[in-house]
Amino acid sequence: MRQEYKHFLTIPTRWMDNDLYGHVNNVIYYSYFDTVINAYLIAEGGLDIHDGKVIGVCAESFCSFKASFAFPEPVEAGLRVGHLGRRSVRYEIGLFKAGLETPAATGHFVHVFVQREGMTPVEIPADIRSALEALKV
Template structure:
C-alpha cells in the first residue's frame, strides 16, 4: 500500500505563523507528536478570531472539536518557526472540517498534515446549532486554489 505524498503550500488557502517553544521538543530532539494538535487548534481558532467569527467569552455558538487526525511526514524542531496552512474540507449543517498542514521555514512540502472537525453548539444549551451564515461565507475563502466544491 503506497502512502499519499505530502501536500504543498499551494494546496492550502490561509496560513498562520506559530513560534515553536523549547517545551514543544521531546527527548528525541524534535517536536512531540501531541504538539501538532495544539498547532491545529491554534491555527483554526486564530483564523476564526481574525475573521471576527469567534469571541472566546461571548459567542452564542461555539465550535467543539469532535475529531482530529494527523499524518507525520518529517520531523521539525525548536527553534524553527512554523506556518500552519488551512483549507476547507467540508461544510455540514452544524459542522465544519478543516484540513491543515505544518510547514517548516523555507519548505514548500508539508512536514505533517491533518484534519480538525468542529461541531457548532449553542453555548447556553450545548445542543448542536446551524453553522452561522458568516462562518459559512468565510469558510468558502478556505477552499484550496483549484479545488472544486468540498
C-alpha cells in the same frame, strides 16, 4: 503542496514543545491545528471565544507525520476547508517548514458548532460560514 492551502499562520515553536528526543512532541501538532483554526475564526469569522453564544467543539482530529520540527524552528500552518456542512466543518491542515513546498505533517480537524449553553448542535453562524466559504477547496 503549499499552494493547495488558502490561509497561512506562522506559529513559533516553544522550548517546552520539544521532547526528550530533541524534536516537537507529536501531541503538540494538534495544538498547532487548533491554533491556526481558531486564530482564523476569531480574525475572519468574528468568533467570540469568551462570550459568544455559539462555539465550535472538536469532534474528530487526525495527523500524519512526515518530518519533525524542533525549537526554535517556526511552523507555517496552512489551512483549508475540505467539507462544509450545516453544523460542522472539516478543516484540512498542512504544517510546513519555512521555504519548503511539501508539508512536514498533514491532518484534519472537525468542528461541530454548538450553543455554549447546553452544547446543543446549531447551524454555523453566517459570519463564520462566510469565512469558512473563503477557505473551501
